[in-house]
Amino acid sequence: MPEYKAPLRDIRFAMQELLDFDKHYQNLPGGEDASLDMVEAILEEAGKFAAQELSPLNQTGDKGCTLTDAGVIAPEGFKEAYARYIEGGWSGLAQDPEFGGQGLPESLATIVAEINGTANWSWTMYPGLSHGAMVTLETHATEALRDTYLPPLVEGRWTGTMCLTEPQAGSDLGLLRTKAEPNDDGSYSVTGTKIFISAGEHDMSENILHIVLARLPDAPAGTKGISLFLVPRYNVNEDGSLGEANSVKAGSIEHKMGIHGNATCVMNFDGARGFLLGEPNRGLACMFTFMNNARLFIAQQGICHAELSYQGALAYAKDRLQMRSLRGPAQPEKGADPIIVHPDVRRMLLTQKAYAEGGRAFTYLCAQLVDLAQKAEDEAERKRAEDRLALLIPIAKGFLTEAGVEAASLGVQVFGGHGYIAEWGMEQILRDSRIAPIYEGTNGIQALDLLGRKVMGSQGELLEGFIGEVMGFVDANRDNPEAGALLAELERQIKRWGDLTRQIAGSIQQDPASLGSACFDYLMYSGYTVLAYIWAQSAVKAQQALAAGSSETAFYQSKLATARFYFRRILPRNEGLAVSMADSAETLLSLEEEAFSF
């Protein structure tokens, strides 16, 4: 397993040089504490914590969790690392000081989560799920519930889960059956079975707060009859101390392809005592308040696995000697050259690099928008950020998780046979990465959300806004001596994005199935194009830094070279997507169900 080193130079490039987070924080209400020095100190410490505490547990955590009579036990060392995480004050970094948080910007917690998640994704999911519970309680719990449940959650002594999926209800939550019956004291008795519950049960925290979707008696069928509940693992006394165990427990641990270190549980609720969050029958809407954050977290998973796999593959490619450079021996004194001399190995490494670094900046852009959508003083600014986020989040989640799997698979390939052997850890990264296109809304769902709800649902307005921004950037930098050619290509891709959107809108008017027919290729086209925008910006910034006489020439030359690689070797995939997305839905739907096999 590659030893993780936080790529702090690149993180700084994305934060400060590309996205000017310093200015962003100084203008953000409550962001004043996130000074440049403070941010730098936090990133340094996060890098150390991730490298020293989490990275060593990544491969050992692959052995998985254990179900005992006393409940689920996380892999060895997870509990201790989590205790140090709480000690370090990481848990409530971005939470409201009213509940014990440090009140720093949400985006800073997002970036810290990337650092932790790259070192050990399975471990990072535990606090990741808690974070979702925190946001839900902050927004939808009554004051009394907040006062009781939030402080220990923010402190990290308690953790959280999200209990949505049931055996018959995955993408289609309208089918869920878990029931919540009112008790005399205002609480509810929750009964049902939830599956695929990440961090569902473990020994890392004193209590676990389950956020559960369930139906009230006589609730309407479908998605309009779903309510949200808080169900603690242990009942909580009025003084905040723990009472008896509630009637909710893990029935089993799922045996999965990867992320073995995270306990994915079947959770059985058997008349468990819970509390309503938000309005009755408005549970899905309540869940959606933090959907952007949750999906951004999974988008980050793609980056995390791309980065970790890249670190491993790069070290190996410099070290492994096989065959000679096509241009003649590079290291004639050795029996063979390091495989990094081979163009095809570089193709794989540069693909990983382009995804990891470009994807990082893409997620930071989203994180900045989350800050603004939540906290910008001006309502119009909040609305603008929300709109932009609405467009970008399904692209980030869908595209970056596909890119993460591709990058992890390339990392295996660079290692050759050794990549397939568990010892080196590269295959674990691939196994871990493969869940990301599935959970938190499959990428098929993201594609429908992007093209249907976001682009068509806004009559193209959300997309036009973004296209306008990109075209503004292109116009302002057209003459850049290094990025000029890239910008001309970006302009072509961006304009075609608009053209294709209009064309598909016409098809959908003729046949609503055209939405489902085009959406996945549309999602991927959108992703490649957004990443092209990021890389074009990176090239412009790099050129400007070099022109200004920066001494970090190798760093900025590397940015320029990676930008060129991305435009010349990866972005051309859009040529095929532009063709396939415009094809008729009949190509997919004409075949009778019985005629798929004989």
Added chain:
Amino acid sequence: MPEYKAPLRDIRFAMQELLDFDKHYQNLPGGEDASLDMVEAILEEAGKFAAQELSPLNQTGDKGCTLTDAGVIAPEGFKEAYARYIEGGWSGLAQDPEFGGQGLPESLATIVAEINGTANWSWTMYPGLSHGAMVTLETHATEALRDTYLPPLVEGRWTGTMCLTEPQAGSDLGLLRTKAEPNDDGSYSVTGTKIFISAGEHDMSENILHIVLARLPDAPAGTKGISLFLVPRYNVNEDGSLGEANSVKAGSIEHKMGIHGNATCVMNFDGARGFLLGEPNRGLACMFTFMNNARLFIAQQGICHAELSYQGALAYAKDRLQMRSLRGPAQPEKGADPIIVHPDVRRMLLTQKAYAEGGRAFTYLCAQLVDLAQKAEDEAERKRAEDRLALLIPIAKGFLTEAGVEAASLGVQVFGGHGYIAEWGMEQILRDSRIAPIYEGTNGIQALDLLGRKVMGSQGELLEGFIGEVMGFVDANRDNPEAGALLAELERQIKRWGDLTRQIAGSIQQDPASLGSACFDYLMYSGYTVLAYIWAQSAVKAQQALAAGSSETAFYQSKLATARFYFRRILPRNEGLAVSMADSAETLLSLEEEAFSF
């Protein structure tokens, strides 16, 4: 784990309707016994054996092999299934009757291997490795060695391995160090460590014959100093009975991402008694005599996993109810529609189908060429077949194994969260599939072989020959009422293949690194184009069958629909590849090694 059903109708379509195997066998020396009835009976029996004996062991075999003091033990049931395989006479199906084989055509054994391999790839590797050893001994062993070692190998009582890789020598076999020192009696003492040895040790057979690459004393350095040896696990007495254990044993079993049912061993040779095969220092050349067969076997792995994953995903997509069709409820009486109504689910299923069926025919085309290269009466015909095979094998191995991984990954995606759970078996298929782009020459090596040795090495002649064949087909069927549009597109792709080849040849003359820079995208372009040729032929055959009044309208309509899908949704990927392969090598090589990370 999907229960496997051999797709006999599609196998017949590929064999008889597309490739006229009946005529092929009747014209092939020694092929007369492979009558239509005999072939049909063999395929039926193979389908039963695979479904009844091998399929049930696929998921249980994932638990892996065990290293004991007495050697490696294969997963439960593997030994018994293998005994029934021998009883059934499958082992020597295509081997020379002189050594106990049935003398049927090699291609028939290839197709039987696909049926077995789809049901249980890990198990099928054991006889697959034996087959490689049989061919090696038949071709390169002395008569005395053949008489002693071949009959029990052909019978299946003994099995074989191929011992090539060493820790420092993977793609670069020139670096290998295992030594063979001559003994007084004409035998050799072999000493060294081999890694990644598939089927290296197990309890399924009485003896194991290791085919080993090693160096004689004072052999030249590099690939020209490598010789080939036969090293049995147990020494063999003159009467053919087993003597004492030889000094070769498995030092450990590798823990891998997948194919756990196959014992991938570190094999330690400690002065083990062995016998020279072929000429001294000509070991690599000897290995290459059956390289085409071995690579075709791995190309089949892509098809096997695509097919099995498709069978699983298709059954699930018909059964799983989530959400409504975009065109309005398809099954209003149920709470939701089966997910096969969703266009994006169909995109995934049809991709699997197009790869499985098209790839199947592609491998059968190669298998037919193997028959001809080995046995055609006419030398010119053998040469033609060899040449065509030389071109197609790296495409089949490289492209179809990439397609296999993609298809297996789509199968996971169709299942959503359930795809990631071991219970359903879909993630195992993906894990099992991921080795295929790596072993038997990584796909990077296949790409170099295709573009460098085969296309450039023949001054374009091998490619021109194939292009001529395809253009002949296009010209002959241009007016086909169903396939006309597909043929026009095929013509464009084929002509561009030639154009791109000439362009890249020019680049290589300027810079030899252009070979490595272009080769992987070139390989994929070639694969998509060959598959387009296969699908265009399938469409023509289907149209002709329908025009002739076949009653199997659904089957042939399905072929037409899948051909259209392939051309409209998959083949457009060539648009991007045509751009990226033509890019300069400098894009990959300009970045300094130190500038890959900071």
